Amino acid sequence: MADRKFRMSGGGNPRGVSVRDSDPLQFFRELVEKRKKSNKRAVRLRLLPEKHEEEILFNIGLTSVRLWNELNYEKRQLFFKNDLKPEKRIEINRRYYHKYKNFLGVNAGQVINKNEEAWESFFELLKMKRQRRLPPHIRKISPPGYWKDKITGEKKIYMLIRNDRYYLEPINKGEGRLVLKDFKLSIRYVGRIKWEGKQGRLEIIYEAGRWFAYIPIEVGEKPSKSNPKGYIMPNYKDKKNRIVDPKSIKQRDPVGDKKAFIDIGLNNLFAVVVSDGSAFLVKGGSIKSEYYWWKREISTYQAVRDLLRNAGIHRWKDYHEKYLKALYKRDERLRHLYRTAIRFLAETLWSRGVMKIYIGYPIMLSQYNGNEYNNNIWWYRKIILWMIDVFIEYGIDVEIVPEDHTSIKCSICGEIHKNGRIYRGLYICRKTNKKINADINAALNIARRIGYKITTTRKIESYLISHNGVKSLIPRQRANTRDPEVRNPAL
Numbered sequence: 001m002a003d004r005k006f007r008m009s010g011g012g013n014p015r016g017v018s019v020r021d022s023d024p025l026q027f028f029r030e031l032v033e034k035r036k037k038s039n040k041r042a043v044r045l046r047l048l049p050e051k052h053e054e055e056i057l058f059n060i061g062l063t064s065v066r067l068w069n070e071l072n073y074e075k076r077q078l079f080f081k082n083d084l085k086p087e088k089r090i091e092i093n094r095r096y097y098h099k100y101k102n103f104l105g106v107n108a109g110q111v112i113n114k115n116e117e118a119w120e121s122f123f124e125l126l127k128m129k130r131q132r133r134l135p136p137h138i139r140k141i142s143p144p145g146y147w148k149d150k151i152t153g154e155k156k157i158y159m160l161i162r163n164d165r166y167y168l169e170p171i172n173k174g175e176g177r178l179v180l181k182d183f184k185l186s187i188r189y190v191g192r193i194k195w196e197g198k199q200g201r202l203e204i205i206y207e208a209g210r211w212f213a214y215i216p217i218e219v220g221e222k223p224s225k226s227n228p229k230g231y232i233m234p235n236y237k238d239k240k241n242r243i244v245d246p247k248s249i250k251q252r253d254p255v256g257d258k259k260a261f262i263d264i265g266l267n268n269l270f271a272v273v274v275s276d277g278s279a280f281l282v283k284g285g286s287i288k289s290e291y292y293w294w295k296r297e298i299s300t301y302q303a304v305r306d307l308l309r310n311a312g313i314h315r316w317k318d319y320h321e322k323y324l325k326a327l328y329k330r331d332e333r334l335r336h337l338y339r340t341a342i343r344f345l346a347e348t349l350w351s352r353g354v355m356k357i358y359i360g361y362p363i364m365l366s367q368y369n370g371n372e373y374n375n376n377i378w379w380y381r382k383i384i385l386w387m388i389d390v391f392i393e394y395g396i397d398v399e400i401v402p403e404d405h406t407s408i409k410c411s412i413c414g415e416i417h418k419n420g421r422i423y424r425g426l427y428i429c430r431k432t433n434k435k436i437n438a439d440i441n442a443a444l445n446i447a448r449r450i451g452y453k454i455t456t457t458r459k460i461e462s463y464l465i466s467h468n469g470v471k472s473l474i475p476r477q478r479a480n481t482r483d484p485e486v487r488n489p490a491l
Contacts, residue, residue, distance in 0.1 A: 025361060029400055035388050036398070039219045039249060040200075043232070045191035047178065047204070047211035053187055054211075060183060061157035061206060063103055065147045067111050069155075071096045075119065076143055089119070105182040110160035110201055118144035152317060157206035166202050167229035168193075168215075173236045178213060193235045195219045196246045208328040220247040242393070253395045256353020259452065262345075263360050263406065263442040266378045267425070269341055269465070271439030273447055273454055274352060279440050280461035282345060283473070287337050287465065291377045294330035301326055337465050338383055342390050344463070344470040350394040357396060359384055360403030360446045401446055411444035412436065 049057055074092055078084040093112045100108040125141045128134050134141075147156045161180060169186075170176040170193075178187045200216035215232065223230040234246045244251055263271040269284035301323040308316035349357065362380060388398050409416050410429045417430040427438040436444075437460060447454050462473040 025363060025400055025402055028361065032384075032388060032398065032400055035385060036392060039197075039221070040216055041195050041219055041249070041389075042214055042216050043191065043193050043195070045178070045189040045193075045213045045215065047213055048188045048190065049185075049211060053185055056183060056185060057159075057187075057204070057206075057211065058157065060104070061159045061204070062155060063100065064107075064111050064159040065155040065157065067096060067100045067104070067108060068115060068158075069146045069148070071112065071115055072144055072146060075115075079143055089116070105165070107159070107161050107165060107182060110162050114160060115144065152320060159204045161202040161204070163198075163200050163202070164224075164227040164230055167199075168232060170233060170235040176235060189213060193232060194238065194243045194246060195249075196231070196233050197221045198223045199230050199232050208325045219249050249392050250395055251393045252350065254353070254355040255350065256355060258352065258354045259447075259450075260349050260354045260357040261360075261443045261447040261450070261452070261454075262357055263403065263439050263446060264362075264380055264383060265439055265442075266373055268439040269338075270345055271437070271443045272345070272349070273440060273443040273456060274349075274354060275447075275452060275454060276352075277455055277457050278352070278461075279443070279456045280348075280463065281437070281439065282341050282463045282465065282470070284341075284465065287334060288377060290333055290337060291330065294326060294333070298323060298326045298330065333467070334377075334379070336467060338379065339386060340467075340470060341465045342383070342386050344465075345387075346390045346394050346396065350396060354396060356399065357391065358399050358401050358446055358450055359387065360406055360442065361400045363402055363404065401449060403442065403446060406442040406445035406449070407438070409445050411441045411448060414448070 047057075071092065075084055075089065078088060093116065097108050097112055100111075104111070122141065122143050125134070125138075129141060147158055148154060149156065161182075165181050167179050167181075168176055168189075169179060174192050175188070175190050178189050179185070180187070195217050197217045197219040198221040200218065203214040205212050205214065217232050234243075238244075242251060259275040261273045265271065266284050266288065268281045269287065270282040271279075272282070273279045301319050305316050305319035305323055308319065361384065384400070391398050405416065408420065410420055410427070410431070412429040412434055413431045415431060417428075420430060421427050421438050425438055427436050427441045428434070429436070440456060440460060444454060444456070463470050464473055
């Protein structure tokens with residue numbers, strides 16, 4: 001099975017996958033169902049430590065990294081000797097806990113627990129490999145690595161705090177203090193918290209010259225009696241009234257019983273067809289523009305860094321820092337555009353009475369048809385998981401549908417036409433000579449697969465994503481992000 005050669009069909013599916021095989025989306029569907037039932041959310045806060053507080057944070061972070069690297073080194077050496085047995089792992093964990101507990105306290109156990117989680121995951125993959133259950137594109141499995149930069153060798157600042165060894169003190173809207181009990185620190189933070197519930201293990205990371213705290217929240221769950229302060233409270237009022245009950249992830253009920261069918265792409269991020277015949281496009285041109293702007297910046301820093309490094313000039317490390325910061329900014333800005341589009345889509349579909357959506361999923365697209373678009377720009381897996389998180393708030397159910405052949409099949413006559421998609425954005429039915437938007441055609445095919453035959457209206461609405469919101473594009477208006485802004489009601 002692993003040696004089978006796959007060829008790509010329209011919609012991104014390998015033709016080598018037989019319809020008689022087990023459901024290729026079974027694993028992802030299980031992940032989706034688990035995600036829909038989960039009441040866990042995470043909040044990211046920006047930490048603004050004073051100079052003396054930052055020095056202490058660096059000491060804590062470097063000590064945590066040393067613990068991880070030393071612990072991991074010893075386990076890796078035993079693994080390569082085929083001698084990493086469970087009892088030896090327990091003995092190693094105990095020894096390193098007592099070595100570092102004087103400075104880190106019980107938080108040393110959190111670093112060790114995270115390391116054990118990484119090794120358990122690694123051994124599970126090895127088990128799947130022996131049973132030949134790994135996807136064929138996974139050819140190499142490596143044991144957990146070290147917390148350090150692969151080029152400079154510098155340690156990555158990373159620390160973990162047990163859930164009962166810290167608490168938050170909100171001050172006003174979007175601001176408060178993070179109190180670390182074991183280190184007698186009270187650090188100012190900024191960031192919006194919209195959920196309340198039991199707090200989990202705190203992770204503090206230093207990235208791109210900034211400190212961030214990541215706090216998991218079990219929404220609506222009460223803390224243990226031994227840790228009454230381990231409860232996160234919202235720190236701002238939602239002016240749009242999107243969050244009316246912070247103890248529940250679901251905030252609204254559907255206002256209708258319509259269905260929506262969505263084809264996810266890149267030039268058109270979302271092509272949406274509603275069961276009442278309406279259709280609209282959310283264009284992703286701004287995402288490609290953002291990516292290519294940062295690609296030029298990143299390649300410039302990378303080229304200068306390598307040039308100076310090869311010449312033996314010490315300043316190459318400065319350009320490596322700029323290179324890492326550019327990578328971070330690119331991902332953050334792309335993430336913002338995607339999240340903005342998803343929130344707009346959820347608000348729009350809810351207001352139009354949609355109760356359930358069906359999303360086409362391109363099976364193994366990046367593995368068997370990997371290119372710059374599929375691997376770097378188009379985060380289709382993350383997009384779908386983010387959509388689930390947001391649509392739950394609006395009471396809209398999500399179902400995943402395989403989208404094989406939906407791009408090359410004609411939604412008008414139901415046949416596959418050779419060269420039916422003559423260029424991006426246009427599909428021509430060779431039987432009736434009718435024209436249709438290519439991505440709307442794919443969304444209609446997703447609807448036909450579920451059992452809905454929909455006739456769309458002639459007018460297709462178009463929207464463009466920007467960092468200031470989502471704006472409507474009137475006919476004959478080009479997608480220009482410098483046009484006057486039209487605010488998205490969901491933002």
